[in-house]
Amino acid sequence: MSDKVIIFDTTLRDGEQSPGCAMTLAQKRRMAKSLGALGVDVIEAGFAAASPDDFNAVASIAREVKGPTICALARCNDNDIREAARALEEAEKKRIHVFIATSPLHREHKLKMTKEQVIERAINGVKLAKSFVDDVEFSCEDATRTEKDYLAQVVEAAIEAGATTINIPDTVGYTTPTEMFETIDFLKKHVGNIEQAIISTHCHDDLGLAVANSLAAVEAGARQVECTLNGIGERAGNCALEEIVMAIKTRANHYGLDTGVRTEQILPSSRLLSAITGSVVPRNKAIIGDNAFAHASGIHQHGMLSHPETYEIMRPQSIGRVDTSLVLGKHSGRHALVDKVKELGFDAASEDIDRIFADFKNLADRKKHITDADIEALVVGQANTGPWQLAQMQVTSGTGDAIASAAVFIIGPDGSEHREAATGDGPVDAAFRAIERATGMEIHLEGLSVNSISEGIDAQGEAQVRARFAGQSFHGRGTSTDIVAASVSAFMDVINRISRQMAKAS
Numbered sequence: 001m002s003d004k005v006i007i008f009d010t011t012l013r014d015g016e017q018s019p020g021c022a023m024t025l026a027q028k029r030r031m032a033k034s035l036g037a038l039g040v041d042v043i044e045a046g047f048a049a050a051s052p053d054d055f056n057a058v059a060s061i062a063r064e065v066k067g068p069t070i071c072a073l074a075r076c077n078d079n080d081i082r083e084a085a086r087a088l089e090e091a092e093k094k095r096i097h098v099f100i101a102t103s104p105l106h107r108e109h110k111l112k113m114t115k116e117q118v119i120e121r122a123i124n125g126v127k128l129a130k131s132f133v134d135d136v137e138f139s140c141e142d143a144t145r146t147e148k149d150y151l152a153q154v155v156e157a158a159i160e161a162g163a164t165t166i167n168i169p170d171t172v173g174y175t176t177p178t179e180m181f182e183t184i185d186f187l188k189k190h191v192g193n194i195e196q197a198i199i200s201t202h203c204h205d206d207l208g209l210a211v212a213n214s215l216a217a218v219e220a221g222a223r224q225v226e227c228t229l230n231g232i233g234e235r236a237g238n239c240a241l242e243e244i245v246m247a248i249k250t251r252a253n254h255y256g257l258d259t260g261v262r263t264e265q266i267l268p269s270s271r272l273l274s275a276i277t278g279s280v281v282p283r284n285k286a287i288i289g290d291n292a293f294a295h296a297s298g299i300h301q302h303g304m305l306s307h308p309e310t311y312e313i314m315r316p317q318s319i320g321r322v323d324t325s326l327v328l329g330k331h332s333g334r335h336a337l338v339d340k341v342k343e344l345g346f347d348a349a350s351e352d353i354d355r356i357f358a359d360f361k362n363l364a365d366r367k368k369h370i371t372d373a374d375i376e377a378l379v380v381g382q383a384n385t386g387p388w389q390l391a392q393m394q395v396t397s398g399t400g401d402a403i404a405s406a407a408v409f410i411i412g413p414d415g416s417e418h419r420e421a422a423t424g425d426g427p428v429d430a431a432f433r434a435i436e437r438a439t440g441m442e443i444h445l446e447g448l449s450v451n452s453i454s455e456g457i458d459a460q461g462e463a464q465v466r467a468r469f470a471g472q473s474f475h476g477r478g479t480s481t482d483i484v485a486a487s488v489s490a491f492m493d494v495i496n497r498i499s500r501q502m503a504k505a506s
């Protein structure tokens with residue numbers, strides 16, 4: 001049996017079936033290219049018969065995305081299969097995926113078909129698909145609630161009719177890892193021609209078991225896993241691509257298997273999907289959540305500083321993240337604090353670490369987010385203000401042809417008054433330019449993010465600015481109920497940190 005697990009991505013088909021995740025044609029094409037770069041083996045591009053837009057999405061992905069096999073889903077009905085074949089015409093490598101439900105519930109209440117009628121529809125569907133393409137996948141929808149003997153009969157008939165991949169979906173996320181293992185094992189033992197097809201699995205996450213069930217199927221001999229980026233999909237979602245891929249990679253010592261995924265592309269692809277669908281990844285989400293490689297407690301931070309493997313089973317770079325983050329807060333200890341003091345450019349050996357640590361603990365008890373500027377203020381023993389003061393600011397912006405502009409009035413370190421104005425791509429850009437003019441500092445902006453730190457229409461926004469000046473990195477933070485004011489305050493924070501550093505060095 002091969003030791004490669006085929007990664008079948010269904011973000012654009014099952015993923016799009018999650019409420020709120022509908023994508024436009026252009027967004028699907030962009031996502032498909034990203035999936036190609038990620039190195040998935042199969043992209044299920046859509047359900048061609050569902051709508052003209054779905055048809056066009058499958059057709060354009062088939063035309064444009066080279067590398068992965070492009071797949072289209074179809075019911076066991078002539079029109080769906082013909083539409084799938086037509087949409088796939090220009091694909092370099094193509095697959096038609098036909099399915100029909102096999103469980104008693106679906107047969108009796110939904111399809112209103114007998115066992116024999118379902119088998120007949122499955123055979124006819126696979127044969128028709130086979131008349132268009134060599135690569136035919138057949139799925140027994142709701143397989144995990146289907147009588148095992150009957151499931152084996154359907155699978156055998158589908159392979160006999162020409163299916164080259166047999167998918168065993170846990171359509172409603174009902175099964176358990178042990179049951180999934182037993183189901184695949186049963187099929188291997190009771191389907192005479194099973195060796196002629198690749199066994200696949202497609203698990204939903206209704207009980208939070210999609211990845212565990214997929215891994216159990218793989219342990220039993222499945223060599224294709226169907227999954228979606230960020231785990232999006234019907235209801236609670238599908239098996240998350242990033243989780244299954246990293247589980248197989250990280251526990252290669254256990255599974256002895258591999259995928260062809262370029263894992264360092266996981267985070268960029270995941271972020272693209274979030275941006276496109278607008279669905280935010282929870283902070284604690286495995287692999288891709290903001291906290292997945294963040295450490296906040298002192299004992300863990302000390303371990304991480306001593307050896308990253310103490311508390312990390314994967315390196316953040318392996319999924320495309322720049323680095324681990326040690327987040328300073330009320331649970332941090334002295335080791336992490338000293339590390340941060342050094343990172344900020346101070347000579348920790350000559351600082352009064354006992355005093356700084358005591359002040360830090362006091363501050364952390366009162367403040368949720370401790371920033372670099374806070375630590376710097378603790379080290380230099382001064383409040384995090386000045387020497388530049390923003391006395392006044394006015395911005396204008398609008399839509400269409402309106403030009404964003406800003407005027408600032410800034411008091412310099414020696415009490416001098418600086419009034420400047422500038423235009424920009426938006427009010428924030430205009431304000432930053434005006435501040436640069438007023439202070440005479442040219443800042444290379446590397447990033448700006450604004451997050452809400454409280455709830456409601458009067459929520460506080462927290463802006464974080466990352467910038468470079470004279471080859472050094474600086475961070476600034478600002479808060480306000482006005483996001484332009486928060487951004488400007490963060491930029492002023494950067495200006496002041498640079499000035500303080502320059503004053504100290506001179």
Ligand SMILES: CC(=O)SCCNC(=O)CCNC(=O)[C@H](O)C(C)(C)COP(=O)(O)OP(=O)(O)OC[C@H]1O[C@@H](n2cnc3c(N)ncnc32)[C@H](O)[C@@H]1OP(=O)(O)O
Nearest residue numbers: 014017047049050051075076077099100101110111141171
């Ligand atoms: C588990 C899964 O994720 S399966 C994929 C689910 N995805 C989707 O449904 C998204 C795309 N679907 C659609 O756009 C629409 O449902 C369409 C265009 C496919 C069909 O629309 P309609 O013809 O209006 O049918 P509707 O969706 O209301 O009902 C489904 C019909 O397909 C039949 N059907 C369902 N599954 C299958 C199947 N695998 N093979 C054959 N027939 C099937 C149902 O019995 C029902 O038939 P009926 O109209 O004769 O009663």
Ligand SMILES: CC(C)C(=O)C(=O)O
Nearest residue numbers: 099139141169171202
């Ligand atoms: C069509 C099949 C594979 C499916 O999406 C499911 O059963 O969940």
